[in-house]
Structures are given as C-alpha cells and as structure tokens.
Amino acid sequence: MTKNHHEIIICGAGMIGLTFALLMAEKKIKVCIVDKNDKESLLKQQDNRTTAISQGSYRIFRKLGIWKKLKNEFQSINQIFVSEGLGSHDINFDHKNLKEGPLGFIVNNKLIKRTLLNEVSKSKYISFKYCTEIFNINNEDIDNSFIETKNVKLYFRMLVAADGRFSRTRYHANIKYYFHDYQQTAFVFNISHTKKHHGVALERFFPTGPLAILPVKNLKINQSSVVWTVDSGVANDDVFKINFRKEFEKKYNNFFGKLISLSEIKKYPLNVFSCYDIFKRNVVLIGDACQAIHPIAGQGFNLGLRDAFILAKTLEKSKELGLEPFNLSLMKSYENMRIIDKTLLVNATHNLNGLFSGSGEFKSLLRKAGLRIFAQSTFLKNQSMLFAMGLRSLEA
Amino acid sequence: MKSKNYKSTLNHSSKVFDNLSDEWWDENGSFKALHSFNLIRLEYLKKNNLKKSFNGLSVLDIGCGGGILCEPLSRLGAEVTGIDSNEKAINVAKEHAKMKNLKINYINGELSEVAKYNFDIITCMEVLEHVENVNQIISISNDILRKDGIFFGSTINKTLCSFLFAIFFAENVLQIVPRGTHEWKKFLKPNYVKTQFLNNGFNNFEVQGVNYNPFKNRWSFSEKTLVNYMFFATNSSK
Ligand SMILES: Cc1cc2nc3c(=O)[nH]c(=O)nc-3n(C[C@H](O)[C@H](O)[C@H](O)COP(=O)(O)OP(=O)(O)OC[C@H]3O[C@@H](n4cnc5c(N)ncnc54)[C@H](O)[C@@H]3O)c2cc1C
Ligand SMILES: C[S@@+](CC[C@H](N)C(=O)[O-])C[C@H]1O[C@@H](n2cnc3c(N)ncnc32)[C@H](O)[C@@H]1O
Numbered sequence: 001m002t003k004n005h006h007e008i009i010i011c012g013a014g015m016i017g018l019t020f021a022l023l024m025a026e027k028k029i030k031v032c033i034v035d036k037n038d039k040e041s042l043l044k045q046q047d048n049r050t051t052a053i054s055q056g057s058y059r060i061f062r063k064l065g066i067w068k069k070l071k072n073e074f075q076s077i078n079q080i081f082v083s084e085g086l087g088s089h090d091i092n093f094d095h096k097n098l099k100e101g102p103l104g105f106i107v108n109n110k111l112i113k114r115t116l117l118n119e120v121s122k123s124k125y126i127s128f129k130y131c132t133e134i135f136n137i138n139n140e141d142i143d144n145s146f147i148e149t150k151n152v153k154l155y156f157r158m159l160v161a162a163d164g165r166f167s168r169t170r171y172h173a174n175i176k177y178y179f180h181d182y183q184q185t186a187f188v189f190n191i192s193h194t195k196k197h198h199g200v201a202l203e204r205f206f207p208t209g210p211l212a213i214l215p216v217k218n219l220k221i222n223q224s225s226v227v228w229t230v231d232s233g234v235a236n237d238d239v240f241k242i243n244f245r246k247e248f249e250k251k252y253n254n255f256f257g258k259l260i261s262l263s264e265i266k267k268y269p270l271n272v273f274s275c276y277d278i279f280k281r282n283v284v285l286i287g288d289a290c291q292a293i294h295p296i297a298g299q300g301f302n303l304g305l306r307d308a309f310i311l312a313k314t315l316e317k318s319k320e321l322g323l324e325p326f327n328l329s330l331m332k333s334y335e336n337m338r339i340i341d342k343t344l345l346v347n348a349t350h351n352l353n354g355l356f357s358g359s360g361e362f363k364s365l366l367r368k369a370g371l372r373i374f375a376q377s378t379f380l381k382n383q384s385m386l387f388a389m390g391l392r393s394l395e396a
Numbered sequence: 397m398k399s400k401n402y403k404s405t406l407n408h409s410s411k412v413f414d415n416l417s418d419e420w421w422d423e424n425g426s427f428k429a430l431h432s433f434n435l436i437r438l439e440y441l442k443k444n445n446l447k448k449s450f451n452g453l454s455v456l457d458i459g460c461g462g463g464i465l466c467e468p469l470s471r472l473g474a475e476v477t478g479i480d481s482n483e484k485a486i487n488v489a490k491e492h493a494k495m496k497n498l499k500i501n502y503i504n505g506e507l508s509e510v511a512k513y514n515f516d517i518i519t520c521m522e523v524l525e526h527v528e529n530v531n532q533i534i535s536i537s538n539d540i541l542r543k544d545g546i547f548f549g550s551t552i553n554k555t556l557c558s559f560l561f562a563i564f565f566a567e568n569v570l571q572i573v574p575r576g577t578h579e580w581k582k583f584l585k586p587n588y589v590k591t592q593f594l595n596n597g598f599n600n601f602e603v604q605g606v607n608y609n610p611f612k613n614r615w616s617f618s619e620k621t622l623v624n625y626m627f628f629a630t631n632s633s634k
Contacts, residue, residue, distance in 0.1 A: 143496075322469060323471075324496075329423070329434070329613070
C-alpha cells in the first residue's frame with residue numbers, strides 16, 4: 001500500500017468525520033482523513049455554537065475516552081420546558097422520570113473539535129491530509145477508485161463523506177437529495193442572566209419560529225446559549241435588526257432573571273438536505289452530508305454520530321469476516337439499520353417546524369391539543385425523551 | 397488408506413455453471429444469493445472453528461466456483477486451496493484473486509487430485525446438491541482432513557417446501573437462481589447427510605438451519621431446515 005492508496009478515506013474533519021475516524025482507530029482499522037482546511041483554521045473555526053449531546057452520543061464519547069478529556073466543561077440538562085409562546089410550561093421533561101441519567105449535555109463546539117483533533121493526531125491508525133479539497137471522484141471501477149485533488153490522486157476502497165451540509169462529495173458521487181429552504185434564519189449567541197439555570201433548557205414555540213435556550217457551564221457567570229429561529233422576512237427587516245435585543249427580551253421574558261449581556265451574534269440560514277441514497281457504490285454519506293436537518297430539536301449532531309457509530313461497526317464486521325471494506329450485502333444491512341432513524345428525524349423536525357411556525361387558527365388548536373395530550377401522557381413523554389436522548393437506535 | 401481407488405466425482409451434466417462464468421463476481425448478478433450468503437456462512441465458520449482463528453490454517457474449498465468463499469478466508473490468513481470441476485469458474489477465480497492480490501491455490505479438477513495433501517478445514521458450500529456421488533466426497537474428505545479437522549457444508553433439504561421454493565419459485569417465478577441449476581432428486585435430507593458422515597469416520601455432526609429472504613436478498617439463522625441448511629462434521633477420534 002503506497003502513500004496514496006488507502007482502504008478507507010474520510011472526506012471532512014467536522015465533528016462527525018473526526019469521531020468516525022476515532023471509532024475506526026479504536027477497532028484498529030486504518031483511515032485517512034482529508035479536509036480542505038489547514039490544521040490552524042480547523043482549530044480556530046469561528047464556531048460559537050454549543051451542541052446538545054444526547055445520552056447516546058455521550059456513551060459513544062465516553063467509550064472513546066473523549067468524555068474525560070472534556071474535563072467537566074459540560075453542563076447536564078436536567079429538565080426541558082416546552083411551551084407555546086410565553087404560555088406556562090405546557091410540557092416539562094424531567095430526567096428523574098427515567099433512570100438513564102441527565103437528558104443530555106451542553107458542550108461548546110470548539111472544545112469538542114479541539115479535543116477530537118487532538119486525539120486524532122495522536123492515533124497511529126489515522127493519517128491526515130490538510131488543505132486537500134476533493135475536485136472529483138472516479139469510482140466506476142470499485143477496484144480502481146480514486147478522488148482527484150489539486151495535487152494528487154488518492155485511491156480508496158471505501159469513501160466516507162462527512163463533508164457537511166453542502167457536501168461536494170455528494171455532488172461528485174451524483175447522489176440525489178431532497179432540499180428545502182425554510183426561509184428562516186437561526187441567530188446563535190450566548191447570554192448572561194441574573195438567575196442560575198439549574199440545568200434547565202427552554203424551548204418556546206412562536207409563530208415566527210422556535211427559540212431554544214440551553215444551559216451553559218460557567219463557574220463565574222450565569223450563562224446560557226441561544227438558538228433563535230426567525231422567519232427570514234422578519235430577520236432581514238431593518239427595524240428588527242435595530243431592535244434585536246429588545247425583540248429577544250420580549251421572547252425571553254426574564255426566564256432566568258434579567259438579561260445582563262449578549263455575545264456576538266452569528267446568523268445561519270436554515271434549510272434541510274436529505275439524500276435519497278445513503279450510499280452509492282463505494283461512497284457512503286454520514287452526518288450532515290447525508291442529512292442536514294432543522295436545528296429545532298437539537299438532534300443533527302446526535303443523528304450523525306449514530307451514522308458514524310453504526311458504520312464503524314459495519315466496517316469492523318466486514319474486516320472480521322475477511323470481506324472488503326465495501327461489501328454490498330453489508331452496506332445494505334447498514335442502510336437498513338439507519339433508514340428508519342434518519343427518515344423519522346428528518347420528517348419529525350421538518351413537520352415540527354411546520355406545525356409550530358405560522359399562525360393559523362387550526363394549527364394553533366392542533367398545537368395546544370397536541371401539547372396537552374403529550375403533557376398528560378407519561379408514556380409518550382418517556383418514549384420521546386428516550387428517542388431524543390438517542391437511546392432508541394443504538395440498542396441494535 | 398491412500399490406496400483407495402477414487403472414482404470420478406465430477407458432475408458432467410452441469411453445463412449451467414459454464415454459461416454463467418462472467419457473473420461470479422457480480423454482486424447483483426446470478427450469484428447474488430451466494431454473495432449475501434457469505435455474511436452468515438462466514439459467521440458460522442468463525443463461530444464453529446474450534447481453532448478460533450483462521451490464521452495459518454490450511455483450508456480446502458470443494459466446488460469453490462469463482463472463489464466467493466475462498467477470498468475472505470484467505471484474507472483472514474488461511475492458506476486456501478479451491479477446487480472445482482468447472483474450468484471456466486476456476487479461471488475466473490484465478491483472475492479475480494490476482495486482481496485482489498490474494499494468494500490462493502486454485503485447481504481445476506476433481507477431489508482425488510488433492511488426495512495427497514492434508515487440510516485443517518474443508519468447506520463445501522452449495523455443492524453437494526449438484527454432485528453424483530456424495531458419499532465419495534465425504535469419504536475422501538475424511539482421508540485428507542487432519543485430526544480434529546472440521547468439514548463445513550451447506551446444501552438444500554429434500555422437502556416439498558424446498559421443491560416449491562428452490563426450484564419452482566426461485567428458478568421460475570423470482571428467477572434469482574438460473575433455470576436448471578437444481579434437480580430436486582439430488583437434494584439431501586439432513587439425516588441422510590449425517591448418516592453418510594458418521595459412516596465415513598466422522599464422529600460428530602451438527603446442523604444449522606438458515607432462512608433466505610429473496611425479496612431482501614438477506615439470510616438469517618433459523619431453527620428450521622425447511623430449505624437451506626449448514627452443517628459441520630468433526631473427526632476428533634481419528
Ligand atoms: C444553528 C444550529 C444549531 C445546531 N445545534 C445543534 C445541537 O444543539 N445539537 C445537535 O446535535 N446538532 C446541532 N446542530 C447540527 C450540528 O451542528 C451538525 O449536525 C453537525 O455539526 C454536523 O457535523 P458534520 O461533521 O457532519 O459536518 P460539518 O461540521 O459541516 O463538517 C464538515 C467538514 O468537511 C470539510 N469539507 C467541506 N467540504 C469539503 C471538501 N470539498 N473537501 C474537503 N473537505 C471539505 C469542512 O472543512 C468541515 O471540516 C445545529 C446546527 C445549526 C445550523
Ligand atoms: C452453487 S456453486 C457454489 C460455489 C461456491 N462453493 C460458493 O458457495 O460460492 C456450485 C459449484 O460446484 C461445482 N461442482 C459441482 N460438482 C462438482 C464436483 N463433483 N467437484 C467439484 N466441483 C463441483 C460447480 O462447478 C460450481 O462451481
């Protein structure tokens with residue numbers, strides 16, 4: 001095997017690609033990661049977001065030894081309050097109702113990436129090619145498949161695309177996808193407030209879009225992280241821009257006491273990409289490259305991590321059985337294991353957003369009735385908590 | 397023992413495999429059920445291989461066809477010999493192994509040609525239902541297996557169900573198996589196979605039913621042996 005021949009190439013060193021590489025290394029399977037960025041910019045990426053890590057993802061990180069490297073810089077979510085508008089909390093998810101530990105953890109994206117990159121660079125099973133952008137894929141012949149980059153051809157037996165929402169691999173492999181622009185913008189920023197959050201997360205649904213406030217670990221100040229989704233029509237309105245803080249305060253409504261300060265604000269246009277095929281020949285898509293969903297339920301990362309986890313298991317199996325990394329029967333069983341989880345979440349987040357945005361009478365009635373049924377049913381609540389915690393699809 | 401006079405075990409009637417020789421490695425082609433079968437039979441082999449690992453073991457695959465089973469076993473470290481009476485299949489197998497950089501010893505001919513060698517494991521998958529003289533294959537196998545060797549096989553039961561499924565349904569309705577591949581009268585009841593093995597010096601025989609879902613092209617282990625089944629026989633008392 002020369003230096004340009006690899007059994008498995010991963011395209012994209014985002015959180016999913018990096019974790020996938022570590023999962024493979026744990027199984028003593030060599031991989032090569034390529035990313036268009038250099039190491040510096042991967043580390044410095046201006047990502048002020050936090051990620052809600054589900055119990056399922058937490059267990060994967062713990063197994064990989066990533067969790068202890070986060071050195072307590074995570075905040076557990078003990079309760080989630082959900083309401084329509086500023087209404088009293090129509091549903092209250094409390095982790096005490098299940099015996100699975102906290103509902104999830106809030107961790108800073110930069111910290112996760114730094115930790116993952118650090119582990120990756122220590123592993124002898126992982127090689128890394130920075131500043132390497134994929135220009136083309138040639139995989140008509142599975143025994144002679146390669147990607148073209150500016151300087152070299154890199155040969156692979158299996159290409160794992162983890163290059164995110166705007167995946168170029170997906171394009172080069174000619175994999176069709178569903179796309180929808182929500183005409184919504186997510187504003188992401190941190191706030192500090194006067195009261196302690198006690199690990200409470202808040203999700204408020206407004207006709208203009210949902211507002212999520214997530215507790216952040218900070219020993220000095222009371223801090224939370226905000227993902228506020230607003231219809232793009234409103235978001236681009238000049239009056240709204242000028243009155244941003246005031247508008248936010250109306251929705252925030254002093255939930256954790258008075259608002260003290262707002263950090264720098266980042267804007268993300270919201271859209272959904274969902275591929276019709278999970279793999280095509282020896283190219284397989286994971287994470288946002290395969291499905292990039294609405295952040296309404298904070299599940300994108302967790303869903304992608306389940307892709308990575310189960311794909312790693314599948315490739316381990318092909319090795320154990322003496323098969324090649326790409327084996328059609330095994331990939332079909334991978335597809336089979338993933339399809340329900342993916343379809344369910346893509347549709348659920350899509351419909352949830354549809355249901356909670358907009359202001360029709362009927363929708364509002366439906367929402368209220370729905371929330372009420374939900375609030376009264378311990379079973380539904382526990383089931384959906386388990387689902388959101390990512391414990392449903394990992395049992396296999 | 398080696399003085400036995402081996403009669404030909406070659407199956408002259410089987411032209412079917414001649415016509416299909418280009419398709420051995422097409423995972424969507426005529427042999428797609430063998431490719432998907434690989435997952436579960438390799439799992440079965442691993443589970444019941446008393447020596448734990450295949451690394452360094454000598455394996456003989458009787459009726460190896462295009463080498464669908466030989467290649468993974470070779471990757472797992474076994475020294476694999478594949479033998480098949482069909483010349484075209486052997487040529488495909490040789491070419492393919494070369495392309496995949498695998499060292500596998502392929503022989504075109506009948507079992508008696510390897511009678512001078514010894515093996516730790518013999519595999520014979522989806523072959524017994526095609527041969528004229530099952531008893532002879534088993535007898536030679538016992539001669540060439542080392543002590544504590546294992547014979548792994550898979551074949552098709554002789555039941556009404558197997559007639560309906562393996563012949564009528566699979567060859568005519570679903571057309572997942574090329575027409576004329578199977579003759580029901582050559583199908584083998586597990587008890588018959590067991591008796592043949594025990595009469596030929598093996599002292600342990602175990603059967604495992606498997607179930608094929610043609611719509612999903614997926615195999616699973618099953619309690620029943622209505623159509624397909626696997627088995628292994630050992631000769632620890634040799
Ligand atoms: C506002 C917002 C809030 C969110 N909040 C949450 C949350 O709370 N919880 C949660 O679970 N999820 C959340 N998500 C979703 C989550 O951020 C994503 O699902 C996750 O980050 C996807 O990771 P990824 O590794 O698949 O892709 P990315 O993080 O996009 O990584 C892609 C990588 O590929 C590289 N790359 C791209 N193109 C090429 C190319 N052509 N060649 C080489 N390399 C390339 C890039 O440099 C990058 O490193 C949120 C999303 C948004 C928009
Ligand atoms: C259904 S194929 C199975 C191929 C292979 N064992 C597998 O499972 O992938 C049956 C093979 O048995 C071979 N065969 C039939 N009778 C044989 C015999 N008497 N000696 C050697 N090979 C034989 C045929 O040529 C054919 O390649």
